[in-house]
Amino acid sequence: MDSKFKTPFGQFAYSVFAWIVGLTVFFPILWMVLTSFKSELDAVNMPPLFFDFNWTLENYSGILEQSNYFKFAMNSIILSFGSTFLGLIFAVTCAWAMAFNPTKRTKDTLLWMLSTKMMPPVGVLVPIYLVFRDWGLLDTRFGLIMVLFLMNLPIMVWMLYTYFKEIPKDILEAARMDGATLPKEIIFVLLPMALPGIASTMLLNIILAWNEAFWTLNLTTSDAAPLTAFIASYSSPEGLFWAKLSAASTLAVAPILIVGWFSQKQLVRGLTFGAVK
16 A cells, blocks of 8 residues: 555545445445335435335335246346356366467457457347347347357456466476376366456356346347346336336345355455466
8 A cells, every 4th residue: 555545644534535435336226225115206206315204115015916026037047147157168268278378369369359348239239139030049048148158258268367377387287297187187276276266257247147238138028038127127108117116126136236245255356366476
């Protein structure tokens, strides 16, 4: 830490700034949860009501009775974990090849992979939609898993490549001298050493896949629709019902927030893995 933050005033200012940033990020989530317990009239009241309103569970009970929430939640789980595990199979082998057997084109390939994330998804929506229509993949879990897997693969490769680069090559060479085959080298030597990085890569990909809305709204209707489509279903031509919309959003983000809360230490550890030698 810089010397100016080691003084009492510097530490106090640093703490205040950190609290301001944290509360600013957390406030929209808090407001969403509070609104979910309001009536529709209280939700649009001006000035806004913070805690002095009649708390009600009517929005949650209505949503659970009128919509198949658990079907949407199961689709989100299958899509997120399915695309993550499929991505790991390809990302681990790709990152291993680039980290331990680099060529003069390795960096160019990595930059090209990352550059694909800069293209707006709407630019390829029409061709992908037509391919899905002709191949019968519209509104299917398999089709969405493939889209989410390919969409997040560059990030997974980049993260794993960074982690693998920090592992000494001498350890892998020693394993080869002891007779380890390539699969054993990856499974029993490389993966355990890079476990924090792999875990953080998995968690980040699950979060990205869980929150993906563009492709899920354009390539699904009902059968494979995840929780992002579940939220969108509460916007109607008659207007937005803020209380019900907030309740639906809370139900959609609650599972991933809980997972993130309990795995935050592993996520931070993985994201900083290899940052300091």
